[in-house]
Amino acid sequence: MANFSVEPLFRLLYSLAIPALIASGVLCLCLLMLLCGLRLWFQRRKKQLILSRQHGKKPFVIAFFHPYCNAGGGGERVLWCALRALQKKYKDACYVVYTGDTDATAENILERAYRRFNIRLSQPVKFVFLSRRYLVEASLYPNFTLLGQSLGSVFLGWEALMSCVPDVYIDSMGYAFTLPLFKYLGGCRIGCYVHYPTISTDMLSVVRNRNARFNNAAVIISNPLLSKLKLIYYYIFASIYGLVGSCSDVVMVNSSWTLNHILSLWDCSDRTSIVYPPCDVQAFLDIPLREEESAVEQNIVSVSQFRPEKDHPLQIRAFAKLLEKIAGQQLQPKLILIGGCRNHEDDQRVSGLKKLCQELGVEKGVEFKVNIPFEELKQHLAEAAIGLHTMWNEHFGIGVVECMAAGTIILAHNSGGPKLDIVVPYEGNITGFLAENEDDYADMMAHILTLSPTKRLEIRQNARQSVKRFADQEFEEAFLISVEPLFK
Structure with a gap:
């Protein structure tokens, strides 16, 4: 048998090492030059595509990235209130909203913001339709x-950046992967308002413990290998999410729960506030x-967007058990x-929720009020x-606050923002x-309905006082204080 020598193989690898290092260095240099060239190009065309000159000088542009600005949820209320606050303080700036609502006009979007949130802006807003x-x-x-979705947001962000290069870029919807794009290519000052981290330590624990959730399919749970790979x-x-998030100059989070997760993922404790x-x-x-x-009909009302994480099926199943x-009993409650x-x-x-109501035989007791x-x-x-709320680890819960302020007795999920920030004792x-779970919800709804009018009134009054904060x-005062570094 011929002797096998590894020495020629080592010599070959050694001879290739230096050319490989040189090639890698050249590629890195080319990439750096490309990025620098793109940044210079964006700077030259800054504000020239859609914004005209004002009195001989270019305006200071503040842009919000909010692809679903016409959705009518709590995130959209943050957008409109933030715009209103900035317009009061920075009257000479130009305001831009990047949106994907191509089926609506600017007038339609602003009118819906007024109808849904009772908010009118004092200055015009330029919509960039993506x-x-x-x-x-x-x-x-x-x-x-x-x-x-994260990679898709980069391409969507590129489309936005190609349309308008702002001075200040604020991601108000949680697309953290767009932040490096606007910071390093657009040369923008970066702010973000985080409603919900794209990934959280709770999501990691769900997969690690192989728990069933809307984003952890049964096929993954039942297979140990797939669970480990996921x-x-x-x-x-x-790790990547933490890197892109750390590009922010200002980070705002909406609750104690979100703060804890963002601080554990992003290196930004020095510039993060609730x-x-x-x-x-x-x-x-x-x-x-x-x-x-x-004699008053005992309605149970849920206020939240029809998204999977809101867990409307849990509400319907709990209502059926109630x-x-x-x-x-003579008086039968309705679920709205x-x-x-x-x-x-x-x-x-x-449509699927309506079918679930039919399967459980409660369709006559459930009403849907959309938009x-x-x-x-x-x-x-x-x-x-x-007021009913069932989302697990809800980041905050504007619908919860609205129910409490309106005088309903809130029944929310024992997690996230409702647990840590909202449904907490007042004095x-x-x-x-x-x-x-559905048994807990059914039991608690039955308990609330049997409370005396005096006790209910006491709880409602406490809740109203507690949500004034x-x-x-x-919000406007805290928001303006937080974003102030972006304007220095």
């Missing part, structure tokens, strides 16, 4: 959804707090599901006995209730 919003739709990525994927994604989202507390506090009467518990639909997927989700005006929302809350008194004015 044609590639489908790149961030979850339906486009049945597998590796987080990665797909966990590795999540850890890698979390800015509670604005809730139209006063509009709901204006609703008369009527005395409860036994009806079983109180069968035979109020929320916004952003797209065809949300519409299909509502309703603000005044109608207030009316439903004014007539409700219970030592109860402000609402928490639950975790989430008013629009409180």
